[in-house]
Amino acid sequence: KAGVTxxxxxxxxxxxxxxxxxxxxxxxxxxxxxxxxxxxxxxQFLFEYFSETQRNKGNFPGRFSGxxxxxxxxxxxxxxLELGDSALYLCASSLYPRTYEQYFGPGTRLTVT
Amino acid sequence: TQLLEQSPQFLSIQEGxxxxxxxxxxxxxxxxQWYRQEPGEGPVLLVTVVTGGEVKKLKRLTFQFGDxxxxxxxxxxxAQPGDTGLYLCAGAANDMRFGAGTRLTVKP
Numbered sequence: 001k002a003g004v005t006x007x008x009x010x011x012x013x014x015x016x017x018x019x020x021x022x023x024x025x026x027x028x029x030x031x032x033x034x035x036x037x038x039x040x041x042x043x044q045f046l047f048e049y050f051s052e053t054q055r056n057k058g059n060f061p062g063r064f065s066g067x068x069x070x071x072x073x074x075x076x077x078x079x080x081l082e083l084g085d086s087a088l089y090l091c092a093s094s095l096y097p098r099t100y101e102q103y104f105g106p107g108t109r110l111t112v113t
Numbered sequence: 114t115q116l117l118e119q120s121p122q123f124l125s126i127q128e129g130x131x132x133x134x135x136x137x138x139x140x141x142x143x144x145x146q147w148y149r150q151e152p153g154e155g156p157v158l159l160v161t162v163v164t165g166g167e168v169k170k171l172k173r174l175t176f177q178f179g180d181x182x183x184x185x186x187x188x189x190x191x192a193q194p195g196d197t198g199l200y201l202c203a204g205a206a207n208d209m210r211f212g213a214g215t216r217l218t219v220k221p
Contacts, residue, residue, distance in 0.1 A: 004155070033209065043156075043201065043211035056208050090155050092209075102146075102209065104155030 002027065004093050004105035012111045018079040021108045025072050025093030031055075032074040033102065034066060037088040046089075049074055050097040078110075086112045116140055117204055117212035125218040129191055134215045136202035137184040143205050145178055145185045150199040150214075192219045 005024045013019050025032050034046040045058040049068035066076040072093075078085055088109050092102040118137045126132055136145070144163045148156035160169050162178035162185060169176045173196075175188040185202055197219050202212045 035211075042213040043203075045208050045210070048208065058208070092155075098205065098208070101158065101161060102203075103158065104148075106153070106155050109153075 004091055004103055006089075006091050006105040006108050008108060009106065010109045010111075012113065013081050014113050015081055015083060017081050018077060019081060019110060020075055020077045021089055021091075021110075023074045023076075023091030023093075023105060025074070025091075026103055029093035029095055029103075030072050031094045031097045032068055032072065033092045033094070034074070034076050035090040035092065036060070037090055037107070038086075043090070046076065048097055055097045081112045083112050086110060116206075116210045117202055119200075119202060119212035119215050121215060122213065123216050123218075125220065126192055128193055128219055128221050130219075132189050132192055132217070134187045134189075134200055134217070135184070136186070136212050138204060139183065140204065140206060141182050143182075145182070145205070146203045147176055147185070147187055148201040148203065150201060151197075156199075156201055189217075192217075194219045194221050 007022045031050045033048040035043050037043045047066050048056040052068045063079045068074045088107045090104050090107045092104045094102045120135045146161045147159045150156040160176045165180045165182045167178045173190045177186050199214045199216050201214045203209050
């Protein structure tokens with residue numbers, strides 16, 4: 001069974017731009033969560049989607065948004081990029097929301113200059 | 114604010130040594146997971162513990178969940194260079210909360 005895939009793997013953007021990241025979960029998994037990982041803050045929860053509905057949201061500004069499609073694939077968008085948004089963005093899939101068995105993708109490394 | 118405190122933050126040992134990593138919280142979790150992450154990759158799930166006092170073994174790795182389900186430990190016996198990586202604990206509450214991680218380096 002194929003794992004979680006994320007595209008692109010690497011991205012360089014300038015301040016003020018916006019970016020869209022994509023995540024394809026493991027086949028059959030209906031829940032997708034997004035995390036931001038930085039050296040200073042570690043792994044921080046962004047949001048979770050299940051059946052195209054946002055089920056939970058972390059403490060991030062409204063510039064961070066996401067959505068989930070009927071095939072469970074998910075995208076997250078960051079608008080008006082800031083230097084502090086540079087991070088590894090990780091997507092994790094699971095069968096159901098708030099479950100403890102999450103499987104992570106390789107991440108998208110975003111650099112904002 | 115980290116709900117889960119991991120210690121030590123960094124650990125550098127020689128091949129063959131034993132080590133223990135700790136994950137502590139003031140909160141009770143319905144389950145707790147341990148992950149290992151290598152540079153440039155996403156975390157890989159190692160184990161899930163659910164029952165207070167539970168002990169799970171995965172080859173040279175032993176995981177224990179505290180009786181009160183607030184803390185956990187990971188013990189590695191006879192560490193090998195392949196064990197090098199960032200070890201993360203995560204607790205399931207309203208969402209998944211991660212510790213800051215323990216960065217382990219095993220020197221040959």
